[in-house]
Amino acid sequence: MTTFSQSYVTCFKTSSLTREGGDRWRRICGFKMINGASAAMMRSRTTMSAAPMVGVNGKVALERAIIPTKKQFVDPFRQGVIILDGVGYRQTVVVRSYEVGTDKTVTPQSILNLLQETALNHVWMSGLLGDGFGATHGMMKNNLIWVVSRMQVQLDQYPIWGEILEIDTWVGASGKNGMRRDWEIRSHTTGIVFARATSTWVMMNKKTRRLSKMPDEVRAEISPWFIKKEAIKEDSPEKIGKLDDNARYVNSGLQPKRSDLDMNCHVNNVKYVGWMLEVIPDECLENYQLSEIILEYRRECGSSDVVESLCEPEQVGIIKDGVQDDEQDLDLMHRCSIGAGFIQGAGLLNCLMNEGTIRYTHLLQVKEELKCQEIVRGKTTWRKRLNLYSFSG
């Protein structure tokens, strides 16, 4: 395996100019800093560089987005703050109207978008950001980009429209040459944890497209940010088997649209999840809610690739045929309550998950003339939809 999806990475040319922003940038902004420092103070003691934006026609855009060249402790506009003794990042976000689905809960795709956004803002705050998509100055010097090899998201409870969230993210070592990035999404109001996520990243030479060791120069940049803290504990990650053409559900002829391409001109990660979820049968989508997704990236998907989404169910627990009637619901909830006292929110959900879940194995592949090229293997877990809100008040 020599290539991965590079959904989160960029390979644009960049440049760096020292400058101070315009008058409006220097004016005292309307927000008090979270740690007590004012925005004006932060900016006056910090050298900023113009964002190394590649605009239309490949030239650099100046004077607009301003990427810090030194560590920032707070960003009033992103509503971000450095946490965890100076190495983690927390961002407060409000769930927007277009981030929710028909039931007014956040879509899995929006969750993945927010994970990407907070990860990049963490690097932004670190002062290490050398280009647009998360690579450090040292990585750029060595022609390296980040590629994600694994992503796992657990959704205990779905945030709803208008809800205020806190998203924490931090990084750690993964083996000798990799990086782990974790997230925790909580309700700002109650502190209840809605979701946890973890991911593994390695470096790739952007010319040879081969994986690379982490150069000492880069290790020196990023290792001071590493901590040992796991949002999801798992000693030996479950292996995802490879599906073949006998898979029960198949969607063929999936083609990326222009709007599916990100800053890398590659199909974004979130689109992969969309393709995986589209093949799930309606009776599952109507009665169940995604509670976990695991993605293993194998290779990147280009803009001209035609993708096939395969999916095979694996049912566990007490639910048969993807259908469960109301009487069963009540019985299940009764047993959960008896078993663990009065169980709220995530606790009840965990109980339900143990009692009845549906799991699917997924594969996204590109069919070429002689063989199939794997893009992503995946595993999704689904729990029965219930009206949980009346239990969480």
Added chain:
Amino acid sequence: MTTFSQSYVTCFKTSSLTREGGDRWRRICGFKMINGASAAMMRSRTTMSAAPMVGVNGKVALERAIIPTKKQFVDPFRQGVIILDGVGYRQTVVVRSYEVGTDKTVTPQSILNLLQETALNHVWMSGLLGDGFGATHGMMKNNLIWVVSRMQVQLDQYPIWGEILEIDTWVGASGKNGMRRDWEIRSHTTGIVFARATSTWVMMNKKTRRLSKMPDEVRAEISPWFIKKEAIKEDSPEKIGKLDDNARYVNSGLQPKRSDLDMNCHVNNVKYVGWMLEVIPDECLENYQLSEIILEYRRECGSSDVVESLCEPEQVGIIKDGVQDDEQDLDLMHRCSIGAGFIQGAGLLNCLMNEGTIRYTHLLQVKEELKCQEIVRGKTTWRKRLNLYSFSG
């Protein structure tokens, strides 16, 4: 014409409960209020109601999103503030990594998402919000929902990834029974206006699906918010002709996916724009950038409709066949500079737009057995892509 798209409106059952939020909601938040009042002050003097959320299984979700029942002047989490002598709304937003396209500029779809978001947050702040998608208490009592009949967006310059924006929005009367909503999107750093938008809204009885007069009760709620201020001045809006099957570009068989449906279980507005733009030929998308879009809504699109996107070019100005070489670019820019001194940013773009643009007429329709049902008529204007950043520094 009796029905419109109801992309922005909701028809969920709602309820309202007076409550104070949890301890964490009452704690003093980390942001100073824009107008000097603290969040704790705002909350202590305000009666809040639980958001009338309809969760899974049609039950109401409590205790999570909290919709104000009285006018708020500031929202630190949405980074919103009431402006324009108490009737307008301003929100500060940072362009997120997943809101930009391959050239790192915001996509038109993301612009429309932000317009929807700020409009809803304006109603949220007003204390009038009776349900999830913008209807007031009086409208709910009268079984009325908002439907949008026209939308026009002018994009002078595209915001880029990481850029800080200020989005202003306000409302005014439109005829006797309608409402106009306008927006202005500016750079927070420089104050330069990037985009302007205007829209027209009417009320529909959600049971009869017929347009309704504005009841006095509703007029009393919303008319104190009306001002005479136009983001885009136009005395007589241009009429958009109806295309037929002879249109040059046609995309057929467009089917909404589950993820295209919004809180109303209807295809979202932004999806319509996606379908309109997908039919535009590649040579235009590569060399030109959308500078204006006008949408006229005719009827809503259901989740089972199969849509056809038609498009007919109308070329004006000096550009022929959608191609213009570099020598022509320089000549055009030279003439712009001579004509108006040194023209920066939007000024230069306006000059270019006058000199060379491409326009398309659009139609989205649903083909039924005997006839076609129009969903949206549209008009898009495109200007040549140039490396403008080197001129705006």
